Amino acid sequence: MSRDDQETATANAPTINRAALAYVKAGPKQLFIDGRWMPARSGETFEVFDPSTAEAMVSVATGDAADIDAAVAAARKAFRDPSWARISPHQRSRYLLTVADIIERNADELAVIQAIDIGMVLAQSRGLVATMPDVFRYFAGAATRIMGGTYPSDGSALTYTLREPLGVVGAIIPWNSPAFAFAWKVAPALACGNTVVLKPAEQAPLLPLRLAELIEEADLPPGVLNVVPGLGTGAGDALAKHPGVNKINFTGSTGVGKGILAASTGNLKKVTLELGGKSPNIIFPDADLAKAIPAAVMGFAAGAGQICVAGTRVFVHEDVYGEVAGAIAAAAKGMRVGDPLDPTTDVGPIISRKQLDRVNDYIRVGQEEGATLRTGGQAHDGSGYFVEPTVFEDVTDQMRIVREEIFGPVAALIPFKDEHDAVFRANDTEFGLAAAVWTKDVSRAHTVARALEVGTVWINTIFELDVMVPYGGYKMSGIGRELGPESIEANTQLKTVVARF
Numbered sequence: 001m002s003r004d005d006q007e008t009a010t011a012n013a014p015t016i017n018r019a020a021l022a023y024v025k026a027g028p029k030q031l032f033i034d035g036r037w038m039p040a041r042s043g044e045t046f047e048v049f050d051p052s053t054a055e056a057m058v059s060v061a062t063g064d065a066a067d068i069d070a071a072v073a074a075a076r077k078a079f080r081d082p083s084w085a086r087i088s089p090h091q092r093s094r095y096l097l098t099v100a101d102i103i104e105r106n107a108d109e110l111a112v113i114q115a116i117d118i119g120m121v122l123a124q125s126r127g128l129v130a131t132m133p134d135v136f137r138y139f140a141g142a143a144t145r146i147m148g149g150t151y152p153s154d155g156s157a158l159t160y161t162l163r164e165p166l167g168v169v170g171a172i173i174p175w176n177s178p179a180f181a182f183a184w185k186v187a188p189a190l191a192c193g194n195t196v197v198l199k200p201a202e203q204a205p206l207l208p209l210r211l212a213e214l215i216e217e218a219d220l221p222p223g224v225l226n227v228v229p230g231l232g233t234g235a236g237d238a239l240a241k242h243p244g245v246n247k248i249n250f251t252g253s254t255g256v257g258k259g260i261l262a263a264s265t266g267n268l269k270k271v272t273l274e275l276g277g278k279s280p281n282i283i284f285p286d287a288d289l290a291k292a293i294p295a296a297v298m299g300f301a302a303g304a305g306q307i308c309v310a311g312t313r314v315f316v317h318e319d320v321y322g323e324v325a326g327a328i329a330a331a332a333k334g335m336r337v338g339d340p341l342d343p344t345t346d347v348g349p350i351i352s353r354k355q356l357d358r359v360n361d362y363i364r365v366g367q368e369e370g371a372t373l374r375t376g377g378q379a380h381d382g383s384g385y386f387v388e389p390t391v392f393e394d395v396t397d398q399m400r401i402v403r404e405e406i407f408g409p410v411a412a413l414i415p416f417k418d419e420h421d422a423v424f425r426a427n428d429t430e431f432g433l434a435a436a437v438w439t440k441d442v443s444r445a446h447t448v449a450r451a452l453e454v455g456t457v458w459i460n461t462i463f464e465l466d467v468m469v470p471y472g473g474y475k476m477s478g479i480g481r482e483l484g485p486e487s488i489e490a491n492t493q494l495k496t497v498v499a500r501f
Helices: 003-010 018-025 063-081 089-105 105-119 122-145 178-191 206-218 234-241 254-266 287-305 321-333 355-370 419-426 443-449 484-490
Strands: 031-033 036-037 045-050 057-062 158-165 168-172 195-199 225-227 247-249 269-276 281-282 311-316 370-376 389-391 410-416 434-438 454-458 492-499
Touching: 003 031, 003 287, 018 057, 018 105, 018 206, 031 063, 031 206, 057 206, 063 195, 063 225, 063 234, 089 105, 089 122, 089 178, 089 206, 105 122, 105 178, 105 206, 122 178, 122 484, 168 178, 168 234, 178 195, 178 206, 178 247, 178 484, 195 234, 206 225, 234 247, 234 254, 247 254, 254 269, 281 287, 281 419, 287 311, 287 321, 287 410, 287 434, 311 321, 311 419, 321 370, 321 389, 321 410, 355 370, 355 410, 410 419, 419 443, 434 443, 484 492
Parallel strands: 168 195, 168 247, 195 225, 247 269, 281 311, 281 434, 311 410, 389 410, 434 454
Antiparallel strands: 031 036, 031 225, 045 057, 158 492, 370 389
8 A cells, every 4th residue: 555545544534643744745855954954965865765655755855974064063153152152051941841842732743754754653653752842841950950069178279060061962863763862862962052963864864854843943043953864874974973073872773883983083072872782571470461461562562673672582481481472472463563554553564675674584594593483474465564573482592583683573482490590591692771570579570670781670561761760771782871860961071170369
């Protein structure tokens, strides 16, 4: 079914935002630099494809190094301009509160744009967009609490510290959660007094571009926020290497993150990296299975498995393994795969043909290595980049489907003997982003949480994140933290002043 056919089928439905459908089709999209919309200096564009139909939706300007140069220059000028540099924290707070209100007023349109652009089920997209105003409001409050300190002396001098903005922050965001990433990177950077050059993923630039349009209503000074779509090998590399950028905040794959870290050495820019994961989901025999089983399925199938914290390694105690494995496989088999705008859909498409081929390759490799395909593994009928939720059993800890991030709705079910066995095997990975633990034993829950080598542990829940709480990974899952007070430290630098008179 083409997108036109889908629109015909859904345009009269009250749940589908017509403004979003119109925005997706209107083009071509341009770059937002120094408060103005403009084509790429090269004149080049690239096509954005609808993952539900495999059809091109709209063309977008292909920013490259020359455009990044212009955006960084605009951001640097804005950073030093009194209209931004000399305003009070209260005014900065008001800007962020205004942005929060704008997003809230347009939340449904933004959610539909994101659902179409990345293939996310609409209900899930709405849930993610609904968190964005809270992020901007939290950091609006933080803008007035960025403080230094005073230090004791012999009385003949005054020693104090100032926490100051870094300068130009380069934000490179992923295609799987542009709403999350936009808010998490832009809000704290602006709250601290920085300016931003944001590079969206080339697979999904529409939501960030529409956000830039809407945020124009907030009357931020020109150059404070710049959005430059383009390819990773062009705009992304140029932003990571740019000597005029003081910090890079990147979310994406571990491989690309390593390259960004290497590129940062040119001017020793600060780096925050939120990278890949292979999260363990550990179900003990005393767990509330009525909650643990559906959460486990959501843990690897939500967002078509294209979530950094996806619980793709499901460890189940051998006493309940048969019951839990059967229930997980049945639930996965019963999930409806299809159009993300259809309210009956459970799982939307994979983002692109390239990513779909990658997922299918892993499903093939899993079978070749001897794993048992319990359910799924088949492409969806018709156009678009669809694959069924897939469950493997009879896996070993050294199989690629257990060790490598697939980024698709593919789970490996793994029986374990006891608490020590579960922790040892859960930690046997290069990643360390998140984990979930299901048990009614309070002592066991906290013991296991402490032993797991991950940045976030959920106990009897999954995917709960809050702007007040820091988020990030251990090991190869990243460097630094986003959200919470740690975001303020990550977007500022400390100056010591010693004064004698």
